[in-house]
Structures are given as structure tokens and as C-alpha cells.
Amino acid sequence: MVSPIQTNLDEHTAAHVAELFRAFSDTSRVRIMHALIARESNVGALAEQVGISESAVSHHLRGLRQMRLVSSRREGKEVHYRVDDEHIITLFNQGLNHVRQG
Amino acid sequence: MVSPIQTNLDEHTAAHVAELFRAFSDTSRVRIMHALIARESNVGALAEQVGISESAVSHHLRGLRQMRLVSSRREGKEVHYRVDDEHIITLFNQGLNHVRQG
DNA sequence: ACTACATATGAATATATATTCAGGTGTTTT
């Protein structure tokens, strides 16, 4: 399904791959991502669902936004976050499926 | 491509998903996984390729083995590691592709 | 302008993690 021929992976690329996976390497972020894949949401709602402070959610979202894993749009006082990258959704769901299937 | 209906992700499942992605969240482990996906290898060879001590490689491999992301078989003095789970290979390569395509 | 609300930011802290070093275990050869 993917490139068969492989050479040594350079440190720079490896670091970026690690960074990508690290985005999903925390329980709170996983729950945030899962919620956002289901539907667009704002900081307060996410904080309630995940069970951490709004500040903590905001910190996580900043990281996810900087990596372009989520996008945001302001609507009045609220800021709505969403996941619009299908590739990322697939990647995340594949991890989830792997866990669910044992 | 994956389950469309989604409810709140429970903390336990989220923790396991995070744990899975955390396995690929370190530069050295990414390089180890990449090498092992290309071909079966042993600790010494991996240490040389990745540029860390054999001890460090061994520590990483223990974690990966415990998560059943790699399997090992002894052959004389050497222990050969490999990645035999196609699902995991696909997951890893999808992360790599995402990075390579920017 | 003031208040209330939603989110963001920075500092502080506590916990996790990657690595190395020193020494230990298992295997082969002599």
C-alpha cells in the first residue's frame, strides 16, 4: 500500500514523523481529537467532555493548531475548532481501530 | 472509511490509543521502526543506524515488544527484531507519508 | 465605560521519558 523500497530514514524526517505521532500521544489530546472528528466544538465544551480545565484544552489546541491538525474559526465570543484533514482523520481512526480490535 | 457514528471516547480507550501513538512519538523509535519495516535487524545494527547506544536501542525495543509492535527471535548470539503486523506498518507509513507530502 | 463571558498566555510544578553508564545474563568458541 505504501512505498516498498526503503533507505535509512534521516533524522530530520524522523523527527517530524515523531512530532506528528506525539500529537496523539496524550490521553487528553486523543479525547479532544476524537470529539473534534465527530463534530466541530469549542474550548469550553471540550474541557467539559475531557474533564480538564479550559486552559489545558487551550494549550493542547494551540499545539494541534500549530501542526495544522485542527483549524479554528471565531464565532462571536466562542472559537470553534475542527479537524478538516481527511488524511489525519484516517490516521487517527486507524490507531483507534487497532486498539479496539485488540 | 471508518465508523461514522461517534460517542464520547472513554478515558480507558483514549489512554490506549495515546499509548499506541506514543510508541512512534520519539525520533529514535521512528528510525528503529522504519529500519525494521524495511528489514529484520538486530540490536547492534540498529544502534549503528540510529546513532544511539545498544542499551538505548534495547530499552526502546523492550517497550515496542511489550506493545507487540515488534517481535523478536534469537539466532545464536544475536536477537533479530521485526515488524510483522501489517496494520501497524500501514499506520506508521501513513504518518511518514503525511510528513513527506508536507 | 463597565460587566460578563470565552479563550489565550506565561509561569510554576509535578510527572514522564530518553539516554548513558555500569554491571548482569545468555551464547558460542576455544
Added chain:
DNA sequence: AAAACACCTGAATATATATTCATATGTAGT
């Protein structure tokens, strides 16, 4: 049985990270 090789393990350390608290910024309504 001793030496050499490959790997593993535990402790120590240094760095990264998640979270909270306090405070700041932005927005809407009065």
C-alpha cells in the same frame, strides 16, 4: 572453564511535557 560477543537491566540524570493558577486579551451586551 574461560574469553569474547550480543544483548539486557537498573539506577541516575537530564530534558520534555501536561496541568493548574493567575492574569491577560478579545467580544458582546447594558
